[in-house]
Amino acid sequence: MIESLLNAFIAAAKIIGLNYSFLLSAYERGPWLEGIGITIGLALLSIVSSLLVGIVVASLLTSGKPWLANPTRAFVELTRNTPTLVQLYCAFFVLNMLINQAVGGAQNNPLSAFAWVVIVLSLHYGAIHAEALRAGIEAVPKVTRESALSLGFSRSESLRYVELPLAMRFALPSLVNNLVNLVKSTALGSAIAVGEVTYASLMIWTQRDNVLELMIFIFLVYGILTLLVARAGSWLETHLRMPGYGH
Amino acid sequence: MATENNTLILKAPWVFPTVSPVALWLVALVAAWAVLGQLYADSIRLLLLWVPHLAKGLQMNILTSVLAIGIGTVLGLLVGALELSQARWINTPARWYVQVFRNAPLLVLIFFTTYVFPFEIKIGSIYLPFPDWIKATIGLALPASAHIAEILRGAVQSIPTPQWEASASLAFSRSQTLRWIILPQCVKRVLPPWMNLYAMITMSTTLASLVGVTELLESAKNASNTVNRTDFTILVYLAILTLFFAYCYPITRLTRRLEKKFSFH
Numbered sequence: 001m002i003e004s005l006l007n008a009f010i011a012a013a014k015i016i017g018l019n020y021s022f023l024l025s026a027y028e029r030g031p032w033l034e035g036i037g038i039t040i041g042l043a044l045l046s047i048v049s050s051l052l053v054g055i056v057v058a059s060l061l062t063s064g065k066p067w068l069a070n071p072t073r074a075f076v077e078l079t080r081n082t083p084t085l086v087q088l089y090c091a092f093f094v095l096n097m098l099i100n101q102a103v104g105g106a107q108n109n110p111l112s113a114f115a116w117v118v119i120v121l122s123l124h125y126g127a128i129h130a131e132a133l134r135a136g137i138e139a140v141p142k143v144t145r146e147s148a149l150s151l152g153f154s155r156s157e158s159l160r161y162v163e164l165p166l167a168m169r170f171a172l173p174s175l176v177n178n179l180v181n182l183v184k185s186t187a188l189g190s191a192i193a194v195g196e197v198t199y200a201s202l203m204i205w206t207q208r209d210n211v212l213e214l215m216i217f218i219f220l221v222y223g224i225l226t227l228l229v230a231r232a233g234s235w236l237e238t239h240l241r242m243p244g245y246g247h
Numbered sequence: 248m249a250t251e252n253n254t255l256i257l258k259a260p261w262v263f264p265t266v267s268p269v270a271l272w273l274v275a276l277v278a279a280w281a282v283l284g285q286l287y288a289d290s291i292r293l294l295l296l297w298v299p300h301l302a303k304g305l306q307m308n309i310l311t312s313v314l315a316i317g318i319g320t321v322l323g324l325l326v327g328a329l330e331l332s333q334a335r336w337i338n339t340p341a342r343w344y345v346q347v348f349r350n351a352p353l354l355v356l357i358f359f360t361t362y363v364f365p366f367e368i369k370i371g372s373i374y375l376p377f378p379d380w381i382k383a384t385i386g387l388a389l390p391a392s393a394h395i396a397e398i399l400r401g402a403v404q405s406i407p408t409p410q411w412e413a414s415a416s417l418a419f420s421r422s423q424t425l426r427w428i429i430l431p432q433c434v435k436r437v438l439p440p441w442m443n444l445y446a447m448i449t450m451s452t453t454l455a456s457l458v459g460v461t462e463l464l465e466s467a468k469n470a471s472n473t474v475n476r477t478d479f480t481i482l483v484y485l486a487i488l489t490l491f492f493a494y495c496y497p498i499t500r501l502t503r504r505l506e507k508k509f510s511f512h
Contacts, residue, residue: 078492079321081450081492082491083491086488089467094481172313184350184353187354190354198358211362215355215359222351223351
């Protein structure tokens, strides 16, 4: 059934001059489909951990304590003003190398290239999320914070139960925008040979010279993933909307 | 209590002398390098040997970023104008263009332009070479143009509608209103995001290294592989990080200042 559908698709594509015959070879189709899975895994893991990093960094930025806020600001500025690829290289070729030397060889190193991509993307987008969240926290009316404090909330409780829930809502559109960019950035994994969809395609088109065909598929994969993130974002926006705030 | 805090915060900039954060950063960077110089005197000497090679790489980054923003701006203003057109058969394709190029990963677009475009172009009987770095530049310029089209559309739509109506009542045509009344006001709103975009493109030029363009990151990788020493590798990647930061951070600062300056008009 699937086989005949595939054959029909390949025959149809051939009419308009596209060569999708790689789909018939299990040897090439397998890693390619796996690549889609790895892309989704990278995206999901980095989305969750970047949001966590973002919350931590934003609460440090707005802590009001200079010894916490200033180094965090330095981290955010450094992250935002240097290329993600350079950060990835610094992590993978420098830190990973140092870890390898410390634990005595790459075979003892628990961190894979996949893990490094997740770490770098989480830190990078965490810093960018933090900026959005900070703006959100600063958009919370001062009276709200003062009333929370006067009701006996501590500074951190006020942040957790009063300000962050509001800030999340204010920051949601830019957070979703960042997450869409994050999904697109997972393609960077191919730079250090993580077998995500871009890398898997690269491996196929160097053999078969069918760049255009694979490009169409890659654009579709990322298009669908970013669309899903954007949809989830707008669902959350309507779901979390509070009367009196925003629209 | 709260008001006391407020006055303190308000007074702070006058109480303490304000030092420009850029200067602070420069001081910090110089200090960091001075410390590194003590620790890694040997590999710094090696790094100095590689400076010409790295400088050539940096030149490529600057060249591609300037070309990409140039092409992107021209193309983006064009697409943005099409997007603003009221005829549906004009603005729909423009909107699609923007959607496609904004939602595709940059790296994939660079792969696309590098591998799909031919390596030489035949004009008449002459074969013109079409080097990889120009293809990568186009790969950067396409998404840039989509972003600029969006920036332009956003700016035009942020001008209050009464201005359109007022100019219509003064017998300006739609194109005259756009040219003489709306667009001059847009310049201020477009400038900060445009500069931001330039910084982003500059950082993205490193992606060209993945299609074999010898830019800064690729030169650094070459250097690190050739020398093959731990301390040198650390140093060369730190140097790249510092260089990009030194190039992009002032742009970001300026953008923020302009944003603040223009936000009240």
